[in-house]
């Protein structure tokens with residue numbers, strides 16, 4: 001993860017909303033399902049547990065968990 005750097009947003013479809021879920025595999029991580037405005041899924045991203053810890057650190061370091 002790139003701390004303190006801004007990205008150019010990729011030229012791809014942008015999600016209108018997303019769903020967060022877990023599956024029945026206790027060793028799995030977090031499932032994010034990007035959705036269109038009509039609720040149709042675009043793609044699924046599964047974030048493994050080590051990546052989740054990195055993500056939480058990134059959110060905290062960037063102050064994204066502050067109001």
Ligand SMILES: [Zn+2]
Nearest residue numbers: 023025028029
């Ligand atoms: Zn899973």
